[in-house]
Amino acid sequence: QKEVEQNSGPLSVPEGAIASLNCTYSDRGSQSFFWYRQYSGKSPELIMFIYSNGDKEDGRFTAQLNKASQYVSLLIRDSQPSDSATYLCAVTPLGDYKLSFGAGTTVTVRA
Amino acid sequence: DAGVIQSPRHEVTEMGQEVTLRCKPISGHDYLFWYRQTMMRGLELLIYFNNNVPIDDSGMPEDRFSAKMPNASFSTLKIQPSEPRDSAVYFCASSSDRGVKYEQYFGPGTRLTVT
Numbered sequence: 001q002k003e004v005e006q007n008s009g010p011l012s013v014p015e016g017a018i019a020s021l022n023c024t025y026s027d028r029g030s031q032s033f034f035w036y037r038q039y040s041g042k043s044p045e046l047i048m049f050i051y052s053n054g055d056k057e058d059g060r061f062t063a064q065l066n067k068a069s070q071y072v073s074l075l076i077r078d079s080q081p082s083d084s085a086t087y088l089c090a091v092t093p094l095g096d097y098k099l100s101f102g103a104g105t106t107v108t109v110r111a
Numbered sequence: 112d113a114g115v116i117q118s119p120r121h122e123v124t125e126m127g128q129e130v131t132l133r134c135k136p137i138s139g140h141d142y143l144f145w146y147r148q149t150m151m152r153g154l155e156l157l158i159y160f161n162n163n164v165p166i167d168d169s170g171m172p173e174d175r176f177s178a179k180m181p182n183a184s185f186s187t188l189k190i191q192p193s194e195p196r197d198s199a200v201y202f203c204a205s206s207s208d209r210g211v212k213y214e215q216y217f218g219p220g221t222r223l224t225v226t
Contacts, residue, residue, distance in 0.1 A: 034213070042219075045217070097142055098159055
């Protein structure tokens with residue numbers, strides 16, 4: 001079992017819709033959770049981080065964490081063509097600084 | 112403030128040649144990470160340093176790979192001898208205990224092609 005698994009894509013949504021991305025992790029001791037966005041040919045950039053159970057909102061992005069279910073998600077509201085990218089879920093083990101990345105989910109927003 | 116700097120941006124070499132990738136982390140960051148990204152395997156951590164000391168090199172694929180960090184502003188990843196299966200994009204990232212803890216800032220990457 002991979003440490004971090006993401007729902008397989010690609011995910012195609014119409015402009016203005018909600019894009020929902022899911023991620024599960026295997027290490028119950030994981031403490032920090034991140035969503036990175038990677039445009040084609042570019043490097044990953046951090047868009048959201050969450051440490052505690054519940055929801056965290058930042059603009060059009062909402063991250064949701066459920067440690068009991070070992071599940072983290074990202075919602076993109078009012079999706080725009082500029083949101084078309086690959087979204088990487090990343091997890092940090094307890095007491096460590098390294099990130100384990102999922103394979104990524106490619107999102108395409110149709111105008 | 113400049114971000115993470117990597118060089119070269121593109122490298123094409125022949126099998127068996129030595130390849131050296133370079134990275135300059137963000138000033139003041141005390142963690143430095145080397146990643147490799149391929150379509151098949153995704154983004155994999157190779158090694159990371161804290162205060163110039165290697166902490167975890169469990170991701171280094173084999174003895175052909177080596178990494179050094181002689182000072183706080185420079186790191187190298189060397190592949191000797193290179194093989195076609197080493198073709199990938201290699202990213203360097205840095206982070207700090209301050210600010211958003213565990214946030215890593217990625218460099219633009221080096222696209223390596225081994226023929």
